[in-house]
Amino acid sequence: MLQKKICMVGAFATGKTSLVARYVQGIYSDKYQTTVGVKIDKKNISVSGQDLNLILWDIHGEDEFQKIRMSYLRGSAAYILVVDGTRRDTLGTVFQLQSKVEDTIGKVPFITMFNKYDLSQDWEIGEEDLEELTQRQWLYCMGSARTGLGVEECFIKLAQMML
Amino acid sequence: MSDLPSKTNQGNSASHPEDSIVASELSELRSLLIGPDLKERCDNSKLRSEDVSRVLPEAVHLALNQNDPTISSLVVPTVESAIKSSINTDQNILSEALFPIMGPAIRKAIASAIQNLTDSLNQSLEHSLSPQSLSWRLEAWRTGKSFAEVLILRTLIYQVEQVFLIHKSSGLVLQHLAAETAAAQDADLVSAMFTAIQDFVRDSFSISDDTLGSLQVGELTIWVNEGPQALIACVIRGNPPGQLRLTMENALERIHLLQEKQLHQFQGDSSVFEPIQPYLEECLQSQYQAKQSKKRSSPLKWIGGVAGILVIGLSIWSVLSNYERHQIDSFVNQLNQEPGIVVLQTHKRDGKYVISGLKDPLAPAPAKFIAKTDLDPDKVNFHWEPYLSFDPKFVESRVQSLLQPPPTVTLKIDPNGSVQASGTASQAWITEAKQLALRLPNITQFNTQQLIASENSALIDLKTKIEAQTIFFTQNAQLVPRQETTFKKLAGDLKTLSKTAKTLDQNIIVFVEGHTDFSGPELINLYVRETRSKSVISILSKQGLPGNLFKVVSIEPPASITAGSTRPPAQSNRKVTFKVNFVNPSDVDL
Numbered sequence: 001m002l003q004k005k006i007c008m009v010g011a012f013a014t015g016k017t018s019l020v021a022r023y024v025q026g027i028y029s030d031k032y033q034t035t036v037g038v039k040i041d042k043k044n045i046s047v048s049g050q051d052l053n054l055i056l057w058d059i060h061g062e063d064e065f066q067k068i069r070m071s072y073l074r075g076s077a078a079y080i081l082v083v084d085g086t087r088r089d090t091l092g093t094v095f096q097l098q099s100k101v102e103d104t105i106g107k108v109p110f111i112t113m114f115n116k117y118d119l120s121q122d123w124e125i126g127e128e129d130l131e132e133l134t135q136r137q138w139l140y141c142m143g144s145a146r147t148g149l150g151v152e153e154c155f156i157k158l159a160q161m162m163l
Numbered sequence: 164m165s166d167l168p169s170k171t172n173q174g175n176s177a178s179h180p181e182d183s184i185v186a187s188e189l190s191e192l193r194s195l196l197i198g199p200d201l202k203e204r205c206d207n208s209k210l211r212s213e214d215v216s217r218v219l220p221e222a223v224h225l226a227l228n229q230n231d232p233t234i235s236s237l238v239v240p241t242v243e244s245a246i247k248s249s250i251n252t253d254q255n256i257l258s259e260a261l262f263p264i265m266g267p268a269i270r271k272a273i274a275s276a277i278q279n280l281t282d283s284l285n286q287s288l289e290h291s292l293s294p295q296s297l298s299w300r301l302e303a304w305r306t307g308k309s310f311a312e313v314l315i316l317r318t319l320i321y322q323v324e325q326v327f328l329i330h331k332s333s334g335l336v337l338q339h340l341a342a343e344t345a346a347a348q349d350a351d352l353v354s355a356m357f358t359a360i361q362d363f364v365r366d367s368f369s370i371s372d373d374t375l376g377s378l379q380v381g382e383l384t385i386w387v388n389e390g391p392q393a394l395i396a397c398v399i400r401g402n403p404p405g406q407l408r409l410t411m412e413n414a415l416e417r418i419h420l421l422q423e424k425q426l427h428q429f430q431g432d433s434s435v436f437e438p439i440q441p442y443l444e445e446c447l448q449s450q451y452q453a454k455q456s457k458k459r460s461s462p463l464k465w466i467g468g469v470a471g472i473l474v475i476g477l478s479i480w481s482v483l484s485n486y487e488r489h490q491i492d493s494f495v496n497q498l499n500q501e502p503g504i505v506v507l508q509t510h511k512r513d514g515k516y517v518i519s520g521l522k523d524p525l526a527p528a529p530a531k532f533i534a535k536t537d538l539d540p541d542k543v544n545f546h547w548e549p550y551l552s553f554d555p556k557f558v559e560s561r562v563q564s565l566l567q568p569p570p571t572v573t574l575k576i577d578p579n580g581s582v583q584a585s586g587t588a589s590q591a592w593i594t595e596a597k598q599l600a601l602r603l604p605n606i607t608q609f610n611t612q613q614l615i616a617s618e619n620s621a622l623i624d625l626k627t628k629i630e631a632q633t634i635f636f637t638q639n640a641q642l643v644p645r646q647e648t649t650f651k652k653l654a655g656d657l658k659t660l661s662k663t664a665k666t667l668d669q670n671i672i673v674f675v676e677g678h679t680d681f682s683g684p685e686l687i688n689l690y691v692r693e694t695r696s697k698s699v700i701s702i703l704s705k706q707g708l709p710g711n712l713f714k715v716v717s718i719e720p721p722a723s724i725t726a727g728s729t730r731p732p733a734q735s736n737r738k739v740t741f742k743v744n745f746v747n748p749s750d751v752d753l
Contacts (some may be wrong), residue, residue, distance in 0.1 A: 002431035003335045037363060040355040053431075055335060055355050059358040075333025077431060083346070 001051040004162055006155075007073050008103060010082030011093035012061030015115040018145035019082065020058045022134075023155055028146050038072055043163040047159045054159070062093060070104040078109040078162050080154070085114040086143070088124040098138075109161035112140040113154050118147050187604075275391040312344070321401030322449035324383075328418065328436065329355050329394050330429055332357025337393060337429070337436045340443050345400075357396060390415045397446055407448060414442040444724070490538050491516055498529055502643035504556040519546035525557050553605045561603055566596045572614065580605045585613035587620060590667070618667055626743040629653065629673070634739040640694050642702075653741075654706035661712065664745060674742040675700050676716045685719075692717040699739045716742070 008016040017035050022028050024041045039058040044051065057076070062068045073079065079101060081094040094112060101110075112133060114125055133140050141157065143150030204210045226234040237456075249257055296314075303313040324345030328338040336354035341347035364375050374394065378385040384399045388411040395411050395418075397403075418439045419426065425435045489611055495506050495518060503526025508519045518529070529547075533540045551557070559576050568574060572586040583599055600609035632653050635643040657673065664671045677692030696715040704710045718734060 001434075003333075003433060004431050005333045005335055006354070013533050038356075038359045040359065042349070042351050042355075053351060055351055057355065057359070069362065069366050071366050072359060074362070075330065075335070077333070 001053050003053045003055060004077035004159070005055045005057060005075050006158065007057045007059055007076045007079040007101075008082055009059060009068065009073070009079050009094070009097050010061055010065040011084065011087075011090040012066075014061060014082040014084040014087075014090050015145045016061060016080075016082045017058050018129075019080075019113065019115060019143070019151055020056050022145045022151050024056065025148050026138070026148070028148070041063075043155075045156070045159060047156060048163060050163055052159055052162075054155070055147055062097060068097065068100075070100060073101055073105050076105055076108060080158060081110060081112045083112060083114050085116050085125050086119050086122040088129070091125065091129055100104050109158060111154060111158045111161070113150075114140065114142045115145055117142040117149060118144040172323065200202075240694070318451050320450045321399055321407075322402040323397045323399050323403070323407070323447050325350075325353075326443045326446045327357070327396040327398075327578040328439070328443060329354045329358060329396060330426070331389065331391075331393055333429070333431075335429075335431060337433050338440060338443055340440065340447055342447055342449065345398075352360070353525065354396075361387075388412055390419050392419065392423070392429075395443070395446065403448075404450075407446070410448070411446050414446055417442050479747050487538070490536055491543075494532065494536050494538060497532055501526065501529075502556055503527075503531075503552040504529060505550075514542070516543045517546060518543065521550040522547035523552040523554075523557055524549055525560055526552070532679065540611040551604060558603075558605055563604065565599055565603060568592070568596070571617075576606075580607040581610060582606055582608065582612045583613065587615045587617050590618050615662070616667075618663065622660060622663055622667070622669075622745070625656055625663070629656050629660065629741050629743055632656075632741060634695075634699050636695050636698075636737040636739070638737065640691050640698070642698065650702055650706065654703055654708060657703065657708055660743065661708075670746040671712065671744055672744045673713050674716045675713050676718045676740045676742060678718050678736050678738045678740065679720060681720045688720075689717055695737075695739050 007080040008020060010016055012034065012097060013032065015038065017033065018028060020039070020041050024043045037060060041056045041058065043054045043056065045054060046052070057072060059068055059072050060066060081098060082090075083094055098110070115122075130140070139157070139161070141150055141154040143154050145151060180356065203216065246257065266462060274533075295317075299313045299317055300310055302308075303310045306313070322342060322345070326338075326340045327336055327350065329335070330337050334355045334357070336350045338349075339350035339354070341350075360378075361375050364370070365373075374387060374389040376387055378387075382400055383403075384403065386397045386399060386403065386408065388395045388408065393414050393415070397407070397411060399407070416648060418436075422436060422439060491509060495509055498504050498506050498518070498520075503523030504520065506518055506520040508517075510517055510523055522529075528741050529545055530540065551561075555576060555578065558580075559574070562576060562582060566574070568584070569588050569592065572584055572588045572592075575583040575585075577583070585598070588596075591612055593616055595612065597609055600606050632649060634646060634649065634653075637643060661671055675696040677694070677696035679688040679691050679695075683691075693715055696717070700710065700713040700715065703713070718740075
């Protein structure tokens with residue numbers, strides 16, 4: 001069994017902890033709890049016949065008061081950039097974060113996840129945003145921690161990229 | 164080398180003089196450099212093998228002496244495949260080869276396991292009933308842990324409960340070992356979280372190179388030794404010795420030496436690090452509290468001990484002896500308070516107490532009082548002289564026993580020795596009791612005044628019956644008709660009374676009382692009264708009663724009747740009544 005460290009990176013309140021909770025425990029809570037420092041969880045999966053032990057580092061979100069400690073990302077096999085689809089500015093945050101992460105740990109697989117896809121009326125991500133991601137050759141997926149939509153698929157896709 | 168010149172000479176003779184000189188020189192040089200049979204040796208594999216076989220043992224020996232790890236690592240696969248091949252071919256060969264060492268090894272392992280089990284049992288037994296164990300049991304109950312866990316925790320100086328080998332950059336766990344008695348958590352999460360804490364501390368305090376050397380959480384200490392690629396973290400309960408740091412350091416160094424390449428190229432597959440587990444096991448140390456050693460006692464201590472035991476023994480004996488003495492005194496006091504027992508002397512003989520004195524035969528047995536004390540009945544003997552106690556209880560008991568009174572008689576004995584009898588009894592018993600009672604010691608008087616002879620009682624009954632009878636007359640001194648039944652009954656009663664009185668040595672006189680009313684002159688009335696009495700006597704005499712039994716009595720009308728205004732009917736006073744008197748009565752006043 002291979003162990004892989006995966007980091008959840010994104011602006012604050014984008015739903016990183018909820019995505020991990022949905023993926024690992026299959027639960028969702030409306031109660032917002034800000035992450036202090038880092039939370040660690042794990043999930044055993046099998047991808048393309050290979051057993052993987054994903055060690056998920058749920059790192060606190062970045063905002064103007066609190067910057068992500070890049071040391072948490074050392075040794076990551078991959079990372080997920082989490083964007084709140086109802087807050088377009090969080091996409092800008094991940095653009096900045098990605099370059100910082102790449103400076104710190106080098107080129108490793110990553111995927112951008114647009115969370116809160118169930119809140120379609122508040123959705124702020126437009127075609128031009130997705131176009132920009134395509135131009136950057138970033139892989140992305142849509143999902144919702146609340147409904148579970150697309151969450152597992154996103155993690156599986158990332159796992160496949162790691163192998 | 165001895166044949167070289169001859170070969171050279173042969174060459175010279177076969178060619179041109181100059182060429183032959185050159186050829187000869189070349190030949191000599193070749194011969195000097197590589198020898199005449201090198202080609203043959205190179206071409207002949209058998210010869211080559213022989214050459215290698217000569218130097219191989221020496222070369223291996225040299226390499227081992229130089230501590231070159233390469234030779235060992237090269238040999239390992241060959242030896243492993245050789246053993247595998249040998250087993251596949253014939254298992255018996257290796258079995259036979261290993262047999263001499265397998266037996267002792269197994270015995271040693273079993274002995275070690277049994278020793279561990281015995282130690283564990285001994286420890287459990289030692290701690291099973293001590294006050295300390297009770298407090299541990301309380302702690303176990305309070306904390307919800309098993310008693311064994313608490314026992315281990317409290318007798319432990321230190322124990323390395325878990326050892327983590329962690330990949331430094333990713334925080335992924337490479338290997339994890341936990342002691343059997345320790346409760347291990349998810350190693351992956353602990354390892355990652357531990358790395359996160361390390362990162363946090365390093366970032367927060369701007370320390371780039373150093374690492375968090377130790378953590379203290381309650382009773383747990385976490386020691387960390389960091390290498391270039393990996394770190395060892397030991398979770399320790401208790402107070403570890405500094406030596407453990409060295410062990411960790413050594414293990415880390417050897418792991419880096421052996422697995423440097425794997426550590427560099429680590430991509431999440433931790434199975435490649437399984438061979439280094441023995442190095443981590445060395446870190447999984449523990450030390451329990453040593454049992455208190457049995458030191459050799461000095462003679463002085465022995466003497467002190469014996470003296471102490473003697474003093475304690477004497478004290479116990481003294482206390483027990485005093486207690487026994489107190490018990491005996493208390494018992495003797497109790498006996499003395501009992502009526503009919505007088506203790507005169509108490510002494511100890513042959514380890515037994517002898518109590519002697521006087522005892523009334525009617526007093527209860529003293530042995531029965533022993534049961535109420537803590538005294539051993541076998542340790543107390545009695546010696547009693549009989550005597551008569553004048554205690555009222557015993558006097559009464561003796562009177563009752565001797566006189567055997569019927570249930571109708573009550574006897575009261577006063578302290579002066581006077582017996583007062585009351586109730587009813589036969590004359591025979593009364594007579595006998597009078598004689599017997601005075602024979603008893605301390606009986607001075609037997610008073611029977613309140614005692615009625617049962618026979619006299621019958622006489623009185625008959626007397627009362629007779630005296631209740633009345634014979635009525637007309638105005639002319641004639642009997643009122645139809646009184647025959649009364650006469651018959653009266654005659655019967657009189658006969659019985661006369662007969663019974665005779666048996667009691669008594670005679671009777673029946674006064675036949677003639678009555679008249681208040682009319683007419685008294686002289687005539689007197690005559691009528693006597694006439695009426697005589698008339699009745701005459702009738703009774705005819706029924707077999709002797710005439711001398713009767714006596715005529717004239718009863719004057721009462722003054723109230725003669726002078727009173729409320730006069731009763733004349734008829735009721737024209738009658739004859741009876742009075743019975745006993746003549747020569749014995750001592751009963753009738």
